[in-house]
Amino acid sequence: MVRGFVTANGMEKKRTSDEFEPGPIPPSQPVDRFGFIKQEQNSPDGITKSRPANEHEREERRIRKWRKMIGVGGSDWKHYVRRKPHVVKRRIRKGIPDCLRGLVWQLISGSRDLLLMNPGVYEQLVIYETSASELDIIRDISRTFPSHVFFQQRHGPGQRSLYNVLKAYSVYDRDVGYVQGMGFLAGLLLLYMSEEDAFWLLVALLKGAVHAPMEGLYLAGLPLVQQYLFQFEQLVKEHLPKLGQHFSEEMISPSMYASQWFITVFSYSFPFSLALRIWDVFLYEGVKVVFKVGLALLRFCHDGLIKLPFEKLIHALRNFPEDAMNPDTLLPLAFSIKVSKRLEELKQEYEKRNVASLQQTGSANRQQLAIKDKEFSIRPETSNCVPKDDSSR
Structure with missing residues (x-):
C-alpha cells in the first residue's frame, strides 16, 4: 500500500529554498503490489497474479472479521484483546489484512495512546527544534528503500516525510539521536501511516510502550x-x-x-x-x-x-x-x-558475564593505578605535579 504525505506545516521556515528542492520525478516504471520497482519478473513480490475468485472472497471475509474485531477506528480493540487473546494472536500470525495494517500496528504497539497523550508535540519537534544529526539523516535518506516509488524522488514527499520523522526522533531522544538503520524502521512505517503516526510508533518501539525497549540497539556501542x-x-x-x-x-x-x-x-x-x-x-x-x-x-x-x-x-x-x-x-x-x-535465562547469563568482565577490568585498572601510585611515591621528583615542601618557607 503506497501513501504519500507532505511535510509538516511550516517545515521550510528553517530551510533555504534550494536545500530541499525536489529533484526530477523518476520515469514511470512497473511496480509490484507494494510499490517497489520490479527488478526481475521472477521475483516473488514482483509478479502480479490474478487471484482466483474464491481466494478473493476468502480475503474479503477475513477483512470483515478484522473490522468487526477492531471496531470503528479501533474502538473495540482493547476489549476484544482482553476477551479473546488467543484469537487475536492466531489471526495476527496469519497476517493482518494490508488495508488495515497501519491502524492495527498502531493499536498493538501502543503508539495510538502516545499520540493522543501528546498533541502537537510532533509538529513542535519538526518545525522549531534543531538536531545535530540533520546532515547524517539527509545523507542516508536516499539509501532507505531506494527502489520504492514513494522514496525515489530526491527531496520528494517520501524523502521529506522520512527526514521529518528521523529528525523529530533525534530531537525527542538525544541520547539515541539518529543511527543508520533507523531509516528502514521509519520508512516501513511511513508506507502505512502518516508522519505523526509513524513517529509515535517509532517512539513506542524504542521506548518500550508494550514490549522491551529497542533503544539499546542504537545506543553507543550497540x-x-x-x-x-x-x-x-x-x-x-x-x-x-x-x-x-x-x-x-x-x-x-x-x-x-x-x-x-x-x-x-x-x-x-x-x-x-x-x-x-x-x-x-x-x-x-x-x-x-x-x-x-x-x-x-x-x-x-x-x-x-x-x-x-x-x-x-x-x-x-x-x-x-x-x-x-x-x-x-x-x-x-x-x-x-x-x-x-531460554531467552530470559541467556539474558541473565549475559548480564552476569558483563558484570564479571567489568569487575575484572575495574580490578585490573585499580592494580595499575596502585602500581603507578607506588612508582610515583618512590620517584616523586620525576613528576612536575608533586607540590614542593613549603615547610621551609
Missing part, C-alpha cells in the same frame, strides 16, 4: 545488539548443534550475518511480503519472533549450510534462497520453535 547476538549464538548451538559446531569450526559468528536482522527487524534485505508478516507478529509478540525467524531460516537451509566453507557460507547467510523466504512456509516453522524461557 549494547542490545551485543546481547541479542550472544543469545542467538547460544540458541543456534542448542537448536542446531551440528550447524553450530560447523560455524565454530569456520569461525562464523552471528555478528557476520545477523546484526541487521535485529537492527532493522528483517526490513533491510528480505522480501517485503515476508518483512510485513514478521512485523505483524513482532509488534504484537515482541523481539522473540526475530530469534524464531532467524533459527527457522538456518533450520530450513541446514543441510546446505553445513557443507559450505567460510567464504561460501558467509555469502549463503546473507543471500537465502527464495523458497526459504516464503512466509507461508517459513513462519509456521518459526512459530514451532520455543525460545521465550
Whole structure:
C-alpha cells in the first residue's frame, strides 16, 4: 500500500529554498503490489497474479472479521484483546489484512495512546527544534528503500516525510539521536501511516510502550545488539548443534550475518511480503519472533549450510534462497520453535558475564593505578605535579 504525505506545516521556515528542492520525478516504471520497482519478473513480490475468485472472497471475509474485531477506528480493540487473546494472536500470525495494517500496528504497539497523550508535540519537534544529526539523516535518506516509488524522488514527499520523522526522533531522544538503520524502521512505517503516526510508533518501539525497549540497539556501542547476538549464538548451538559446531569450526559468528536482522527487524534485505508478516507478529509478540525467524531460516537451509566453507557460507547467510523466504512456509516453522524461557535465562547469563568482565577490568585498572601510585611515591621528583615542601618557607 503506497501513501504519500507532505511535510509538516511550516517545515521550510528553517530551510533555504534550494536545500530541499525536489529533484526530477523518476520515469514511470512497473511496480509490484507494494510499490517497489520490479527488478526481475521472477521475483516473488514482483509478479502480479490474478487471484482466483474464491481466494478473493476468502480475503474479503477475513477483512470483515478484522473490522468487526477492531471496531470503528479501533474502538473495540482493547476489549476484544482482553476477551479473546488467543484469537487475536492466531489471526495476527496469519497476517493482518494490508488495508488495515497501519491502524492495527498502531493499536498493538501502543503508539495510538502516545499520540493522543501528546498533541502537537510532533509538529513542535519538526518545525522549531534543531538536531545535530540533520546532515547524517539527509545523507542516508536516499539509501532507505531506494527502489520504492514513494522514496525515489530526491527531496520528494517520501524523502521529506522520512527526514521529518528521523529528525523529530533525534530531537525527542538525544541520547539515541539518529543511527543508520533507523531509516528502514521509519520508512516501513511511513508506507502505512502518516508522519505523526509513524513517529509515535517509532517512539513506542524504542521506548518500550508494550514490549522491551529497542533503544539499546542504537545506543553507543550497540549494547542490545551485543546481547541479542550472544543469545542467538547460544540458541543456534542448542537448536542446531551440528550447524553450530560447523560455524565454530569456520569461525562464523552471528555478528557476520545477523546484526541487521535485529537492527532493522528483517526490513533491510528480505522480501517485503515476508518483512510485513514478521512485523505483524513482532509488534504484537515482541523481539522473540526475530530469534524464531532467524533459527527457522538456518533450520530450513541446514543441510546446505553445513557443507559450505567460510567464504561460501558467509555469502549463503546473507543471500537465502527464495523458497526459504516464503512466509507461508517459513513462519509456521518459526512459530514451532520455543525460545521465550531460554531467552530470559541467556539474558541473565549475559548480564552476569558483563558484570564479571567489568569487575575484572575495574580490578585490573585499580592494580595499575596502585602500581603507578607506588612508582610515583618512590620517584616523586620525576613528576612536575608533586607540590614542593613549603615547610621551609
